[in-house]
Amino acid sequence: MTSLPAGGFAAPKGIPEYVGPDFVAVRDTLVREADRAGYAHLELPVFEDTALYARGVGESTDVVSKEMYSFADRGGRSVTLRPEGTAGVVRSVIEHGMDRGTLPVKLRYAGPFFRYERPQAGRYRQLQQVGVEAIGVDDPALDAEVLAVADAGFRALGLTGYRLELTSLGDAETRPAYRAELQRFLEKCDLDDATRERARINPLRVLDDKRPEVREQLADAPLMVDHLSDAAAAHHAKVTQYLDQLGVAYTENPRMVRGLDYYTKTTFEFVHDGLGSQSGIGGGGRYDGLMAELGGQSLSGVGFGIGVDRTLLACRAEGLEVAPARRVEVFGVGLGEAAKDHLVGLVGQLRRAGIRSDLAYGGRGLKGAMKAADRSGARYALVLGDRDLEAGTIQLKDLRDGSQTEVALPDAAAAVDRALHG
Ligand code: HAM
Numbered sequence: 001m002t003s004l005p006a007g008g009f010a011a012p013k014g015i016p017e018y019v020g021p022d023f024v025a026v027r028d029t030l031v032r033e034a035d036r037a038g039y040a041h042l043e044l045p046v047f048e049d050t051a052l053y054a055r056g057v058g059e060s061t062d063v064v065s066k067e068m069y070s071f072a073d074r075g076g077r078s079v080t081l082r083p084e085g086t087a088g089v090v091r092s093v094i095e096h097g098m099d100r101g102t103l104p105v106k107l108r109y110a111g112p113f114f115r116y117e118r119p120q121a122g123r124y125r126q127l128q129q130v131g132v133e134a135i136g137v138d139d140p141a142l143d144a145e146v147l148a149v150a151d152a153g154f155r156a157l158g159l160t161g162y163r164l165e166l167t168s169l170g171d172a173e174t175r176p177a178y179r180a181e182l183q184r185f186l187e188k189c190d191l192d193d194a195t196r197e198r199a200r201i202n203p204l205r206v207l208d209d210k211r212p213e214v215r216e217q218l219a220d221a222p223l224m225v226d227h228l229s230d231a232a233a234a235h236h237a238k239v240t241q242y243l244d245q246l247g248v249a250y251t252e253n254p255r256m257v258r259g260l261d262y263y264t265k266t267t268f269e270f271v272h273d274g275l276g277s278q279s280g281i282g283g284g285g286r287y288d289g290l291m292a293e294l295g296g297q298s299l300s301g302v303g304f305g306i307g308v309d310r311t312l313l314a315c316r317a318e319g320l321e322v323a324p325a326r327r328v329e330v331f332g333v334g335l336g337e338a339a340k341d342h343l344v345g346l347v348g349q350l351r352r353a354g355i356r357s358d359l360a361y362g363g364r365g366l367k368g369a370m371k372a373a374d375r376s377g378a379r380y381a382l383v384l385g386d387r388d389l390e391a392g393t394i395q396l397k398d399l400r401d402g403s404q405t406e407v408a409l410p411d412a413a414a415a416v417d418r419a420l421h422g
Pocket residue numbers: 083084085086115117122123124125126127128129131132133259260280281282283284285286302303304305306307308309310
């Protein structure tokens with residue numbers, strides 16, 4: 001715990017803050033892969049009607065029953081800070097009639113989401129996602145596309161220590177029968193009251209129990225993949241065929257349990273081994289019933305949400321440099337008032353020419369100013385003293401090897417450009 005000055009503030013608990021280029025570089029790399037596959041940007045509201053999430057995500061999920069930031073607004077409406085993006089995207093598609101145009105509707109989004117979870121490394125109350133949704137067509141090639149876009153994002157960052165786990169949760173035709181069979185199996189197990197209750201409300205979730213004494217009893221539990229309808233099995237076979245074709249590696253995990261209720265057929269998670277217990281760097285799947293559940297046509301959709309926070313942690317765990325450390329390329333050091341005045345204009349000129357530049361502010365001495373130049377990551381310093389100014393020259397100093405070249409003041413911008421770009 002850091003102590004605060006009296007009367008000081010701290011950010012709310014469980015909210016990471018990012019300074020510098022790394023976070024943006026990770027987010028934008030993931031977004032770029034979605035753009036390459038033709039997903040259009042959708043800027044979603046940060047809060048929505050509470051009922052949208054209750055109905056869309058599922059009342060029995062932890063996300064809805066325990067983790068939502070819900071409050072009454074000044075008009076007395078119950079609103080909730082978005083815990084995830086899929087329900088909002090589907091709401092927007094229905095509301096604006098996007099599903100009446102060409103299908104599928106392909107959208108992507110990025111930004112903060114909010115879940116009142118117990119904060120720990122990689123688990124935050126304000127989490128950042130990049131997501132895509134492809135809505136309106138039930139085509140296994142789209143499932144594969146969504147998976148390939150996520151995979152390409154991770155690869156573009158240079159990540160190698162992750163794997164894609166995949167399963168099928170079946171469809172409305174056979175899931176009820178499977179659910180009943182699993183419930184019958186669980187009734188015969190020796191479970192505590194809370195787990196029995198979970199088995200009654202959402203038996204699939206019991207399969208995710210991590211306790212050894214429960215795991216042991218579940219070794220022979222019936223699995224959804226063995227109860228797929230012919231259509232769901234054919235869909236799954238096609239998805240894996242396309243993934244092979246696209247060179248996206250995966251492992252089947254028939255015991256996967258997701259925290260949201262809307263999934264049908266293809267369901268997946270990207271898992272990174274360098275992150276400890278919060279190892280899911282992304283997840284998603286197909287949702288056959290969600291659009292109708294939210295009052296729209298009966299159309300299917302498929303998408304993913306990638307956790308940007310965890311993806312950045314994964315990059316750090318693999319020692320990847322995701323963004324250049326260089327904040328600026330050139331740093332101006334003016335010694336004396338007149339020199340500083342001149343540099344203010346020169347730095348402005350450099351910036352207009354597209355060269356990232358900064359200068360020493362606050363009338364520091366040469367030593368302090370050179371330290372600031374080093375810290376900025378700049379490749380060159382432009383050092384201007386009173387004597388230079390009288391002579392109409394400026395010193396262009398290479399901060400890597402310390403060498404210095406004198407250039408005529410009117411040529412300074414051109415000299416910097418030549419030095420940087422050859
Ligand atoms: P989700 O699995 O709940 O899915 O979240 C997606 C990703 O967000 C996770 O894999 C994880 O990387 C990140 N994440 C979730 N909670 C936290 C947290 N508390 N702290 C840090 N990172 C977190 C969804 O949200 C679905 N809407 C994905 C989707 C899109 N399914 C279909 N379309």
